[in-house]
Amino acid sequence: MEDEKYIQFEAYLANELSEVEQEAFENQLKNDADFNEAFQTYKSLNQFLDYKFNNEDASAAFKTNLEGISNTYFNKEEASAEKPKSFNFYKYAVAACVVALLGFFVLNQFSTPTFSDFNNYDTISLTVRGENDDLLNTAETAFNTKDFVKAEEAFSALLKLDETNAEYKLYKAISNIELSHFETAEALLNEVKNGNSVYKNKAIWYLGLSQLKQENFKACIAILKTIPEDAEDYKRAQKLIKKLD
Amino acid sequence: MGEKKIHEDQKYINGLLQNNSFIIQAIYDKFVPKVVNYIKQNSGSSAEAQDVIQDTIMTIYNQASQKSLQLTCPFDAYFFLLCKRKWLNELKKSSNKEVTINEEVLSKDDEAHELAFETSVFGEKQALFTEMFAKLGDACKDLLKATFKTKSMEDVAKSLGVTYAYARKKKSLCIGKLTELVRNSPKFNQIKM
Numbered sequence: 001m002e003d004e005k006y007i008q009f010e011a012y013l014a015n016e017l018s019e020v021e022q023e024a025f026e027n028q029l030k031n032d033a034d035f036n037e038a039f040q041t042y043k044s045l046n047q048f049l050d051y052k053f054n055n056e057d058a059s060a061a062f063k064t065n066l067e068g069i070s071n072t073y074f075n076k077e078e079a080s081a082e083k084p085k086s087f088n089f090y091k092y093a094v095a096a097c098v099v100a101l102l103g104f105f106v107l108n109q110f111s112t113p114t115f116s117d118f119n120n121y122d123t124i125s126l127t128v129r130g131e132n133d134d135l136l137n138t139a140e141t142a143f144n145t146k147d148f149v150k151a152e153e154a155f156s157a158l159l160k161l162d163e164t165n166a167e168y169k170l171y172k173a174i175s176n177i178e179l180s181h182f183e184t185a186e187a188l189l190n191e192v193k194n195g196n197s198v199y200k201n202k203a204i205w206y207l208g209l210s211q212l213k214q215e216n217f218k219a220c221i222a223i224l225k226t227i228p229e230d231a232e233d234y235k236r237a238q239k240l241i242k243k244l245d
Numbered sequence: 246m247g248e249k250k251i252h253e254d255q256k257y258i259n260g261l262l263q264n265n266s267f268i269i270q271a272i273y274d275k276f277v278p279k280v281v282n283y284i285k286q287n288s289g290s291s292a293e294a295q296d297v298i299q300d301t302i303m304t305i306y307n308q309a310s311q312k313s314l315q316l317t318c319p320f321d322a323y324f325f326l327l328c329k330r331k332w333l334n335e336l337k338k339s340s341n342k343e344v345t346i347n348e349e350v351l352s353k354d355d356e357a358h359e360l361a362f363e364t365s366v367f368g369e370k371q372a373l374f375t376e377m378f379a380k381l382g383d384a385c386k387d388l389l390k391a392t393f394k395t396k397s398m399e400d401v402a403k404s405l406g407v408t409y410a411y412a413r414k415k416k417s418l419c420i421g422k423l424t425e426l427v428r429n430s431p432k433f434n435q436i437k438m
Binding site: 002003005006007009010011037038042044045046047048049050051052054055058059061062063065069070073074077 | 421
């Protein structure tokens with residue numbers, strides 16, 4: 001039965017059925033789903049085989065060409081997928097530098113200045129006098145190495161020996177600002193400010209910085225404005241006022 | 246199909262048919278990167294992407310040369326959908342991989358979807374036919390090869406040393422056998438013919 005069916009399919013496709021046979025065949029296609037499915041599959045397979053055997057060469061040529069282009073493309077893709085690592089690294093490094101620099105400038109320009117922007121003291125040198133050498137040495141080294149607890153102690157000891165020394169007072173005051181003992185610091189600085197030493201104007205500057213560290217910006221500006229034009233710190237005082245304003 | 250306007254991207258289909266290297270290269274340059282990205286983002290490797298893309302182009306070529314393929318949508322959408330469907334099927338096959346299929350919400354009459362569906366069914370059918378043909382006995386394979394290559398059944402009969410009627414009968418029975426193999430395959434019902 002099944003064999004007959006396929007022989008009939010073949011005859012129908014080859015257009016070899018009589019008119020009556022053809023009509024009957026087409027009727028069965030319409031009414032018999034299973035018969036129809038078998039025929040459609042048979043027909044598709046017929047087309048498939050025809051194509052398969054008659055286009056082998058063209059198909060193989062296409063496949064070879066396609067594989068060549070595909071391999072070249074994907075080898076390149078792999079190669080370029082590895083390269084960007086270093087390429088991107090430099091790109092990102094440069095970008096990071098630009099951002100860092102920009103950030104540095106912008107922050108410098110626009111951020112509120114803080115005490116830590118100004119507490120880089122010049123190295124002091126006190127050991128020129130010949131007396132109290134050990135104590136001076138200690139004070140000097142402590143101050144220069146930013147050991148302000150030790151420095152404060154040393155300058156206090158020195159002041160006991162030389163009560164009016166404005167220089168000792170100034171450094172003791174700075175040490176106290178660093179230690180956030182603002183009252184002690186400001187009392188000393190006011191003494192210096194009201195005296196007649198060369199440290200007069202320096203004292204005003206540090207009074208300002210003391211206020212800056214306490215974030216009393218208005219008080220800081222008011223104090224800084226009293227620094228006379230001929231003072232060493234006048235210029236940086238003006239800059240600081242501008243930034244705080 | 247006749248009423249629908251053929252898209253200008255039909256040039257890619259025609260280029261494939263002519264085995265035009267320039268067009269094949271253009272397809273790789275323009276449309277492949279998107280597919281590679283998609284496959285890589287969906288637990289695939291570069292090598293897997295290469296295979297999916299190559300198979301897809303092969304299927305398009307086969308459909309175009311066997312049935313005439315008329316592109317009524319941009320090649321980009323058609324090609325991407327085909328590759329995507331193929332890749333998702335690959336993922337389904339290897340069950341140990343998690344599959345999340347996020348089908349874009351597109352109307353069913355969307356040209357690209359329709360066309361891609363047609364082509365992928367064609368491709369699956371081809372694969373099934375090829376697989377089943379391999380299961381045929383050598384006698385049938387040889388006879389079918391001779392029949393389709395030689396065109397004239399008389400010559401086939403002569404070369405095989407059999408009568409014309411016998412060769413004809415044998416041919417239909419061999420295709421019949423193949424028809425049964427195909428219809429009895431579990432895959433057959435999964436493919437909408």
